[in-house]
Amino acid sequence: MSAAKTSSTVPEQPDLSPAHALPASELLDRHQSSAEGLSQAEATKRFKQHGANALPEPPQPGMVQRFFKHFHDTLIYILLAAAAITALLGHWLDTWVILAVVLINATIGFVQEGKAEKALAGIRKMLSLHATVKRDGNWQQLDADQLVVGDIVRLRSGDKVPADMRLLDTNNLRIEESALTGESVPTEKHTQAVATDAGVGDRFCMAFSGTLVAAGRGTAVVTATGANTEIGRINAMLSSVQAIATPLTRQMAQFSKWLSVVIVALALLMLLIGHLLHDFATGELFLAAIGFAVAAIPEGLPAILTITLALGVQKMAQRNAITRRLNAVETLGSITVICSDKTGTLTRNEMTASQVVTQAGNYQVSGLGYQPEGAFALDGEAVTALKQPSLAALIEVVAVANDSQLIQQDEHWGVQGEPTEGALLCLAEKAGFERESYQRLAVIPFESENKFMASLEQHPDGSQHILLKGAPDRLLERCDQQLNTDGESEPLDSGYWQQQLESLSSQGLRVLAAARKPANHSELGMDNLTGMQFIGLIGIIDPPRPEAIEAIARCHQAGIRVKMITGDHAGTAEAIGKAMALAGDGELVVVTGAEIEAASEEALQELAIRGNVFARTSPEHKLRLVKALQASGEVVAMTGDGVNDAPALKRADVGIAMGIKGTEATKEAADIVLADDNFSTIAKAVEEGRTIYDNLRKAILFILPTNGAQGLVMLVAVLFGLTLPLTPVQILWVNMVVAVTLALALAFEPAEPGVMKRPPRDPKAAILSGMFLWRISLVSLMIGGVSILMFLWAMAAEVDLSTARTLAVNTLVMAQAFYLINSRYLAECSLKFSLLFANKMAWLAMGVLLVLQLAFVYLPFMQQLFGTSALPLSYWLLPIGLGLAIMLIIELEKKWLWR
Ligand code: ATP
Secondary structure: OOOOOOOOOOOOOOOOOOHHHOOHHHHHHHOOOOOOOEOHHHHHHHHHHHOOOOOOOOOOOOHHHHHHHOOOOHHHHHHHHHHHHHHHOOOHHHHHHHHHHHHHHHHHHHHHHHHHHHHHHHHHHOOOOEEEEEEOOEEEEEEHHHOOOOOEEEEEOOOEOOOEEEEEEEEEEEEEOHHHHOOOOOEEOOOOOOOOOOOHHHOOOEEOOOOEEEEEEEEEEEEEOHHHOHHHHHOOOOOOOOOOOOHHHHHHHHHHHHHHHHHHHHHHHHHHHHHHHOOOOHHHHHHHHHHHHHHHOOOOHHHHHHHHHHHHHHHHHHOOEEEOOOHHHHHHHHOOEEEEEOOOOOEOOOOEEEEEEEOOEEEEEOOOOOOOOOOEEEOOEEEOHHHOHHHHHHHHHHHHOOOOEEEEEOOEEEEEOOHHHHHHHHHHHHHOOOOOOOEEEEEEOOOOOOOEEEEEEEOOOOOEEEEEEEOHHHHHOOEEEEEOOOOOEEEOOHHHHHHHHHHHHOOOOEEEEEEEEEOOOOOOOHHHOOOEEEEEEEEEEOOEOHHHHHHHHHHHHOOOEEEEEOOOOHHHHHHHHHHOOOOOOOOOOEEEHHHHHHOOHHHHHHHHHHOOEEEOOOHHHHHHHHHHHHHOOOOEEEEEOOHHHHHHHHHOOEEEEEOOOOOHHHHHHOOEEEOOOOHHHHHHHHHHHHHHHHHHHHHHHHHHHHHHHHHHHHHHHHHOOOOOOOOHHHHHHHHHHHHHHHHHHHOOOOOOOOOOOOOOOOOOOOOOOHHHHHHHHHHHHHHHHHHHHHHHHHHHOOOOHHHHHHHHHHHHHHHHHHHHHHHOOOOOOOOOHHHHOOOHHHHHHHHHHHHHHHHHHHOHHHHHHHOOOOOOOHHHHHHHHHHHHHHHHHHHHHHHHHO
């Protein structure tokens, strides 16, 4: 993205009246634009001259500041204090090593956090804003940062206004301007100029960048972009950068703080005991206490958790689930119910009109997809569509009261606009109908609440008609006539249409109806839509996505129920619900919007749990359903695309917005955005979320025993007055190599085989559960124990102290390396061949660890630094044998206790 220029996008002439005080036509002249928009060439020129429509990036904290942030940590303070004490005691080597560790730790944290932030920034970019712009006379979708002053832009409900603009045309347009004015009630907009001194909130003929279109439509000419917009001026949109944290990592940070207090207290206790019980020299006692503190502090843990989280979120984005709020990563693992849209999420949203029913009978239409090639047959006999009066009338309605276009790209046909409308247009094209000569006088756009679209059109012969297309039940209410086979009007036969509607929808077809009525007025309101003439029904195929069917089955295995919430007819929804196996045979329960409407809060709770399919719903029903499910203790994920879905998404435990057909308003309210609108991506996100959480837990379960074991070694040594088996610098070495090699490998751990076969996690369960504490204690005891034993054994064999200590370090490190194998799977047996090699990083990490450990033992420079000695081969075999034994014991423990 090119950098935003802060210079004005229009030559700013302060003596000119502001945009809101001018008639629209004058403003168009001023910006050398017209209702047809700019030419692409002119737009490119303006873009080059004035730069992208983007706000300047918020100032980032400097490198130095970000680096030093990593020193601001209780654990690090303790290490720094340890460095100071060793310096005072004259143990300079220890001082330097401790400082080096602190530095290395901060550097790792700094680099990894940089990477994590880059990953998140990349993910945020995937959510860039789009705008519908007229260039060279054609509407097209552009990245909003491409907008220039003078561009003509179309706004619809749910859009985020992409720049400041003067409205040219509005239809019930209401804009929520709280980002700018703090006022959350949407403002009604119109096109008349307002007073020069009107405040931002009173400029009713303007739409401002960053505000949300709550309802209606409009077109507007861009008057300011980037930093020149109102929001750019007040710099309000500097979206706050969120910390890379989730409840779990925050809880762990809290835990680390608490732990460090305990550690310091224990270290002081050690000083006291060592002093009172044994005749340790003061210097050595201090070293032991410092060694203990250093041993027990899990320095590497916060960095590992951050990396695990960032890697996981990045992986989710690669699988098309873009995380907007990191908390969602964890919540995903607790979800018990997913409420999903139907159209486009469970189905493909590739619509084809395959049947038409009029009073003349049932027409079949051939052809699939949007390619306008196919033929009509009436009861098996080929017919010329436009020669059939009722069929021709129906085609006229659905093609003219239609805002979409069919477009051909190379060999492929697609829709610009709504797929449902695309299917209807394709039907009209197959019949050879031309809609160009109609003139639109007024329109009531489609809204999910109404479930229809009406337009007032002037026919080429000069006559005027209201054309109405939409959900059959909504249209039937507004009709008292119908069109018969010969194209004459007759009284409506509701029974016939109901029967046909049932028959079409039971085949899983989406059914639309068409109606019309002559008119002689220039405005169009809801009141005009009565006493209409019903023409017929169209059945549209929208095949289920096969991968969604599979994903639903996986969700069921994972203890997650899937509910379909759709605006479609109950019959259609039921047929699709069956095809998707939302419930077992004969168990599918369909609830309609009307039933939701009528239900009391208690009754709704029961309905919400029992129902698998919710049909003919409106967006506000989604909110009621989420609340009802939550009241029964469910953890709910809810999908949405329309502007009115935002409250339900906000209320849900995980709000999921559609990336393609979703409005900006929904995306803003969502925790996760699906880049491909596909249900199977939700199932993948759940799996990924569970995996990330598992990996965080594994990191904790792996790292803490390292600290536990070392702390134990030091504690026991002081308590029993032994020579210290480990020196502080050796302890730091163990902490560092274990954290940067072994623990890091866990961040790359793929999903466990059973991850989607176990029930959702109880969100209230503590992370450091009894099982966790037991495992941490057990492993600490075993690893700490064998390290002390090896040390004592070596001392008894009368080798020199540095050899005995080297052996103790080797034992610790080897045992940890074997314990990594256990830690890779929480409950699953780690020793299965297929699982053993699932994560190459784990083996790479062990390889690196071995090289480092060899250097530690044999390089003279390292020997000097860490006080180690070269070991004979047998001194490697023993630790390996013990490590292996511990690994086997933990596998047995898993089998008995963790299953
Ligand atoms: P979901 O995406 O939540 O599964 P949906 O997309 O099926 O639901 P809506 O888009 O609210 O639900 O559509 C509801 C009904 O409105 C449809 O069954 C259809 O009869 C009618 N309808 C849909 N699109 C249009 C349109 N462009 N013009 C007129 N009527 C429409």
